[in-house]
Amino acid sequence: MAKILSGKEVATHNTREDCWIIVHGKAYDVTDFLPEHPGGSKIILKYAGKDATAEYDPIHPPDAITTNLPPEKHLGSVAPDTVEKVEITITDEEKARQGRVALRPSLSEVLNLHDFETIARLVMPEKAWAYYSSAADDEITHRENHAAYHRIWFRPRIMRDVTQVDWSTTILGQKSSMPVYISATALGKLGHPDGELNLTRAAGKHGVIQMIPTLASCSFDQIMDAAVPGQTQFFQLYVNKDRAVTKRIVQHAEARGIKGLFITVDAPQLGRREKDMRQKFEAEDPSEVTKAGSDGVDRSQGAARAISSFIDPGLNWDDLKWFKSITKMPIILKGVQCWEDALEAYDRGCAGVVLSNHGGRQLEFSRSGIEVLAEVVDHLKRARKLTFPNEKFQLFVDGGVRRATDVLKAVALGATAVGVGRPFIYAFSAYGTEGVDHALQILHDEFEMNMRLLGAPSLKNVVPEMVDTTHIGSHIVSVPDDRLYMSNYESLRTAELKAKSKL
Ligand SMILES: Cc1cc2nc3c(=O)[nH]c(=O)nc-3n(C[C@H](O)[C@H](O)[C@H](O)COP(=O)(O)O)c2cc1C
Known part of the structure; x- marks a missing residue:
C-alpha cells in the first residue's frame, strides 16, 4: 500500500x-x-x-x-x-474587489459585449485583468482591430421578405448556429475557477464551436469531457520544439474527436505586453525578479512570456508536410497577415487561414484581420480563381469583433466565420458560464435584427455589394486616439455597479 x-x-x-x-x-x-x-x-x-x-x-x-x-x-x-492551512492574506484591495463583485448588475442590464469588459475590469483579480486585457507595445494594433470595422459601412437592401432570417452556417463542414467561434485564449482559471469549462458549457448550449487552447488552465481531457454529445470543438496548437510532444498532443486531440487543427503561426516569440509585465513588477519586488535563467527564459516579463518558452521559433513551411503525415484533421494557420502567405497556405494544402494579429498581442502595427481579408479575397480570386465563401479553403478573421454587425461585414467580404476572444473571457470572469451564455444570446439577438435590417434572409444573401470598403486601408488616427477631441466628448454610458461604490 x-x-x-x-x-x-x-x-x-x-x-x-x-x-x-x-x-x-x-x-x-x-x-x-x-x-x-x-x-x-x-x-x-x-x-x-x-x-x-x-x-x-x-x-x-x-x-x-x-x-x-x-x-x-x-x-x-x-x-x-x-496539512497546515496556508495563510492567505486578504489585502484591502482584494476586499474592495470582493465588495464590487457583490455590486455587479444583473445580466438583464448587460446589453452588449462591451458591458462585460466594463464589469470584468471592476471585478476581476488584477493579475487576470492585466493578462487578458494586455496587448503589444503601445496597443495601437489592439485598438485598430476594432477601429477598422468603423471604416466599413453597409449598403442594405430593401423590400425583401425577412420574416424568417437564418444566420446558421457550417465551419470546416461542422454545423454552427452562427458565423462565430470562440477563439483560443490561454489561462482561463485566472478569471474564474472553472476556467475554459465556462466556454465549453455555453458553447454546447448554443451550438457554437470552441477552439481549445494549448495553454488552457483546465486539462484538454477535462474540456472534452465537459462537452455535450455531438458538440464540435477545434484545437489551437502552439508547436513545441520537441516534435514528439507535438505529435502526441495532435494525435490525442484527433483521437478525442477534434474537428480542426489551428496552428498558431504568429508567435515565434511572445509580444511585449506591458500591462502584464508591469503587474508582475508591481506584485513583486522588482529587484528580486530573476532575469534570464539557464534556459535563457527571462522570467521577469509577466505570465505570458513565462508560460510560452517551449514554442518553436524554427517552425516553417516545410513542417506542414510533417503535420499532414501525422493527422487527418483539417489544418488551418492562425495568424496570417498578408495575401502572399494565404496563397502559400492554399497551395500547400491547408484547409484555411485565420487572418489575425492575435488580438493585437504580437507584432505592433500589424493590420487588422478585416483589412487583410479584403486583400486576401481579391488576390485569391485573381491568382487562383477561387470564390468566397469557399468550402475547400476557408477564411477566418479575428480581432476586435464586438457586435454582430462586425461579423456580418466579415461575412460579406468572404469570411466563413469570425473568432471572438476577449469578450467571452470577460463574460465568464464577471458572471461564469451564465455570462458566456448571455454573451452568445446577445449575439443571436443582434444577428436576428441586423439580418432583417440588411435585407438578408440567410448568410448567402450577405454579399460583398452590401458593404462599402472604400476607406478600409486608411490608417488615420482613429477617434478614440484623438485626445483633444475626446476630452470634449461625453462618453456613452456603459453598465454600472448596483450602487455608487465608495471603493
Ligand atoms: C488573454 C488572451 C489569451 C490568448 N491566448 C492565445 C493562445 O494561447 N493561443 C492563440 O493562438 N491565441 C491566443 N489569443 C488570441 C486569440 O485567439 C484571438 O486571436 C484574439 O483574442 C482575438 O481578438 P479579440 O480578443 O479582440 O477578440 C489570446 C488572446 C487573449 C486576449
Whole structure:
C-alpha cells in the first residue's frame, strides 16, 4: 500500500536544496525542477514544504505536475488533517474587489459585449485583468482591430421578405448556429475557477464551436469531457520544439474527436505586453525578479512570456508536410497577415487561414484581420480563381469583433466565420458560464435584427455589394486616439455597479 505522508514531514523539505510541495493532496519533490519552472523558482519556493494548490490551480492544468515530473518524484498522498492551512492574506484591495463583485448588475442590464469588459475590469483579480486585457507595445494594433470595422459601412437592401432570417452556417463542414467561434485564449482559471469549462458549457448550449487552447488552465481531457454529445470543438496548437510532444498532443486531440487543427503561426516569440509585465513588477519586488535563467527564459516579463518558452521559433513551411503525415484533421494557420502567405497556405494544402494579429498581442502595427481579408479575397480570386465563401479553403478573421454587425461585414467580404476572444473571457470572469451564455444570446439577438435590417434572409444573401470598403486601408488616427477631441466628448454610458461604490 502506498505510504501516506504527514504534512509535518513535508514541511521539513522547505529549502532550495530540498523542496517538496503539496498539490491536490499529493506531495511532490520539485527540487530538480526549480530551475526549469517556466514561472521561475521563486514562486515555488514561496510554497516549499507547504500546500501550493491555491497558487497552482489558476495557471496549470491539473495534470501539469504529474506529466512534467518523473514518477520517482511523486511522493504519495498527504493525510489532509495534517496539512497546515496556508495563510492567505486578504489585502484591502482584494476586499474592495470582493465588495464590487457583490455590486455587479444583473445580466438583464448587460446589453452588449462591451458591458462585460466594463464589469470584468471592476471585478476581476488584477493579475487576470492585466493578462487578458494586455496587448503589444503601445496597443495601437489592439485598438485598430476594432477601429477598422468603423471604416466599413453597409449598403442594405430593401423590400425583401425577412420574416424568417437564418444566420446558421457550417465551419470546416461542422454545423454552427452562427458565423462565430470562440477563439483560443490561454489561462482561463485566472478569471474564474472553472476556467475554459465556462466556454465549453455555453458553447454546447448554443451550438457554437470552441477552439481549445494549448495553454488552457483546465486539462484538454477535462474540456472534452465537459462537452455535450455531438458538440464540435477545434484545437489551437502552439508547436513545441520537441516534435514528439507535438505529435502526441495532435494525435490525442484527433483521437478525442477534434474537428480542426489551428496552428498558431504568429508567435515565434511572445509580444511585449506591458500591462502584464508591469503587474508582475508591481506584485513583486522588482529587484528580486530573476532575469534570464539557464534556459535563457527571462522570467521577469509577466505570465505570458513565462508560460510560452517551449514554442518553436524554427517552425516553417516545410513542417506542414510533417503535420499532414501525422493527422487527418483539417489544418488551418492562425495568424496570417498578408495575401502572399494565404496563397502559400492554399497551395500547400491547408484547409484555411485565420487572418489575425492575435488580438493585437504580437507584432505592433500589424493590420487588422478585416483589412487583410479584403486583400486576401481579391488576390485569391485573381491568382487562383477561387470564390468566397469557399468550402475547400476557408477564411477566418479575428480581432476586435464586438457586435454582430462586425461579423456580418466579415461575412460579406468572404469570411466563413469570425473568432471572438476577449469578450467571452470577460463574460465568464464577471458572471461564469451564465455570462458566456448571455454573451452568445446577445449575439443571436443582434444577428436576428441586423439580418432583417440588411435585407438578408440567410448568410448567402450577405454579399460583398452590401458593404462599402472604400476607406478600409486608411490608417488615420482613429477617434478614440484623438485626445483633444475626446476630452470634449461625453462618453456613452456603459453598465454600472448596483450602487455608487465608495471603493
Ligand atoms: C488573454 C488572451 C489569451 C490568448 N491566448 C492565445 C493562445 O494561447 N493561443 C492563440 O493562438 N491565441 C491566443 N489569443 C488570441 C486569440 O485567439 C484571438 O486571436 C484574439 O483574442 C482575438 O481578438 P479579440 O480578443 O479582440 O477578440 C489570446 C488572446 C487573449 C486576449
